[in-house]
Amino acid sequence: MDKLFDFELTAKLLGIDFVQTALLAAAVLGLVAGVLGPLIVMRRMSFAVHGTAELAFTGAAAALLIGIGVSYGALAGAVIAALLLGLLGGRESDRDSVIGVILSFGLGLGVLLLWYYPGRASNKFGILVGQIVAVDSTDVTVLVVSSVVVLAVLALIYRPLLFATVDPAVATARGVPVRMLSPLFAVLVGIATALGVQIVGALLVVALMVTPAAAAARVTASPWKATVLAVVFAEVAALGGIVLSLAPGAPVSFFVTAISFLIYLVCRSIAYFRGRTRRDPVSEPAALPSPAAPGR
Amino acid sequence: MSQPSLPVEIKEAALRFGDRTLWSGLDLEVEPGEFLAVLGPNGSGKTSLLRVLLGLNSLSEGKVSVVGRPPGRGNNKVGYIPQQRAMDEALTLRGTDLVGLGLDGHHWGVGLRGIGARRRKVADAVASVGAESYATSPVGRLSGGEQQRLRVAQALIGEPELLLCDEPLASLDLTHQRIVSELIDKRRGEAETAVLFVTHEINPILSYVDRVLYLVNGQFRIGKPDEVMNSATLSELYGAKIEVIKVGGQIHVAGTQSALCEDQVHHHADERVH
Numbered sequence: 107m108d109k110l111f112d113f114e115l116t117a118k119l120l121g122i123d124f125v126q127t128a129l130l131a132a133a134v135l136g137l138v139a140g141v142l143g144p145l146i147v148m149r150r151m152s153f154a155v156h157g158t159a160e161l162a163f164t165g166a167a168a169a170l171l172i173g174i175g176v177s178y179g180a181l182a183g184a185v186i187a188a189l190l191l192g193l194l195g196g197r198e199s200d201r202d203s204v205i206g207v208i209l210s211f212g213l214g215l216g217v218l219l220l221w222y223y224p225g226r227a228s229n230k231f232g233i234l235v236g237q238i239v240a241v242d243s244t245d246v247t248v249l250v251v252s253s254v255v256v257l258a259v260l261a262l263i264y265r266p267l268l269f270a271t272v273d274p275a276v277a278t279a280r281g282v283p284v285r286m287l288s289p290l291f292a293v294l295v296g297i298a299t300a301l302g303v304q305i306v307g308a309l310l311v312v313a314l315m316v317t318p319a320a321a322a323a324r325v326t327a328s329p330w331k332a333t334v335l336a337v338v339f340a341e342v343a344a345l346g347g348i349v350l351s352l353a354p355g356a357p358v359s360f361f362v363t364a365i366s367f368l369i370y371l372v373c374r375s376i377a378y379f380r381g382r383t384r385r386d387p388v389s390e391p392a393a394l395p396s397p398a399a400p401g402r
Numbered sequence: 403m404s405q406p407s408l409p410v411e412i413k414e415a416a417l418r419f420g421d422r423t424l425w426s427g428l429d430l431e432v433e434p435g436e437f438l439a440v441l442g443p444n445g446s447g448k449t450s451l452l453r454v455l456l457g458l459n460s461l462s463e464g465k466v467s468v469v470g471r472p473p474g475r476g477n478n479k480v481g482y483i484p485q486q487r488a489m490d491e492a493l494t495l496r497g498t499d500l501v502g503l504g505l506d507g508h509h510w511g512v513g514l515r516g517i518g519a520r521r522r523k524v525a526d527a528v529a530s531v532g533a534e535s536y537a538t539s540p541v542g543r544l545s546g547g548e549q550q551r552l553r554v555a556q557a558l559i560g561e562p563e564l565l566l567c568d569e570p571l572a573s574l575d576l577t578h579q580r581i582v583s584e585l586i587d588k589r590r591g592e593a594e595t596a597v598l599f600v601t602h603e604i605n606p607i608l609s610y611v612d613r614v615l616y617l618v619n620g621q622f623r624i625g626k627p628d629e630v631m632n633s634a635t636l637s638e639l640y641g642a643k644i645e646v647i648k649v650g651g652q653i654h655v656a657g658t659q660s661a662l663c664e665d666q667v668h669h670h671a672d673e674r675v676h
Contacts, residue, residue, distance in 0.1 A: 147492070148490075148493055262511060264511070264513075265510065266507065269507030272489075272541075273507075277503075278456075279458070327494050327496045327539070
């Protein structure tokens with residue numbers, strides 16, 4: 107760990123091709139995760155993200171076994187998971203248990219598939235905890251194309267989706283196709299999750315998809331500001347995590363999740379201290395949360 | 403001269419769920435600027451009537467038109483104020499965002515075009531319900547009364563010709579019941595907006611009500627409050643002895659404790675949405 111601040115080594119490693127590919131992948135993922143995050147948090151889908159990630163792992167394991175690109179397998183697994191969760195977990199009361207049921211089976215199946223896989227053990231481990239330096243140019247193409255699709259569809263459905271999320275009754279009355287938007291958004295989240303699996307791994311993808319947005323929700327109530335902050339937080343975590351991991355050669359996922367968690371703690375503290383001053387009778391009762399400084 | 407379309411026209415309508423008939427033979431016309439209260443015990447089909455007008459349920463028989471159109475998804479001339487309900491405190495949504503969704507939340511896209519004009523409209527709507535002081539607070543931290551005021555703004559920002567209200571006063575304290583019903587009545591006075599107000603309690607709105615539709619066990623009566631809310635009519639409707647007592651400008655219905663039991667609001671218009 108004493109190599110953590112070996113800037114010379116870090117700078118040297120930053121010049122390497124596959125490191126730059128990794129950074130590009132992380133930047134794209136941070137953008138997508140940050141944009142989707144606030145809606146995931148508002149729709150209480152954190153556990154669904156985790157469940158989807160486990161099935162992305164199953165898909166990736168299957169792809170590894172039959173010898174096609176891991177990213178395609180992860181994508182297929184996550185989209186199937188999103189559709190399954192959408193179909194079986196329509197009622198809010200069911201959703202929690204349905205996710206638990208599906209994710210445990212998917213994880214078990216993935217373990218079996220990996221057991222059949224004769225290749226290197228590090229490939230197997232990589233799907234679970236991430237292996238960004240193994241991202242190659244095909245993966246990057248898949249990543250960029252998928253991200254563009256996700257962002258374009260989200261831009262199209264953003265307002266009705268926000269309406270349906272916060273106010274389903276009125277949204278339905280105003281003609282928003284609330285029932286169609288849920289599975290559609292679940293598929294978008296599934297695609298983004300599958301991309302995240304390659305960087306931080308199936309177990310830790312929540313750190314990019316949920317934590318930045320949860321942190322942003324602590325410091326602002328504006329949907330726009332929350333989205334911008336979540337993107338900034340996710341980028342800082344994803345890119346910062348890779349850069350910090352270079353010199354010590356330690357797992358990327360630790361640094362990504364640690365930065366993400368740290369940002370969350372900072373935002374919670376800001377909210378706490380702001381809450382204390384707000385109760386102060388001198389301050390305005392409806393004081394606007396001032397734009398928070400992006401966490402470092 | 404062509405007749406302008408009425409806010410609500412219902413002809414020989416019936417609504418059944420399975421073998422159960424909620425109501426049948428219902429004829430109802432609501433004029434511009436009219437305030438119609440829809441009353442009745444739970445399960446009498448008050449909310450189902452509202453859902454028909456919103457286009458969420460279809461009639462089993464008969465015809466219905468809302469501001470000249472079949473009730474459909476997203477008629478811009480119809481505003482809807484739902485029952486108050488708790489909102490998540492961590493929701494990243496301010497009062498102004500809630501109101502703004504009433505303006506263009508049903509449009510596709512992210513809505514960056516015309517953002518200045520939109521902001522002015524939202525500010526005007528917020529001001530019209532006197533909610534400026536808390537409009538930028540997170541909606542989850544607002545009280546029920548504050549939330550319902552914003553709901554009125556949300557429904558009025560689209561400048562509706564018909565306002566459908568589903569128990570908007572339920573779970574509000576008396577002061578806010580008065581404020582919210584005054585705001586609804588004010589809109590009616592200013593813009594001739596018709597109001598169809600589903601409620602289990604007529605007293606907070608009694609002074610504004612032009613006509614009452616009272617639904618009980620498949621039967622109904624329509625008329626001025628005095629014509630419907632009297633002992634003879636309600637006894638006939640319920641098929642039991644009912645005493646209607648008028649005290650200090652309020653109406654109290656006695657003798658129906660078991661049938662009425664209206665202290666609790668049991669339904670939600672959106673319960674099938676999820």
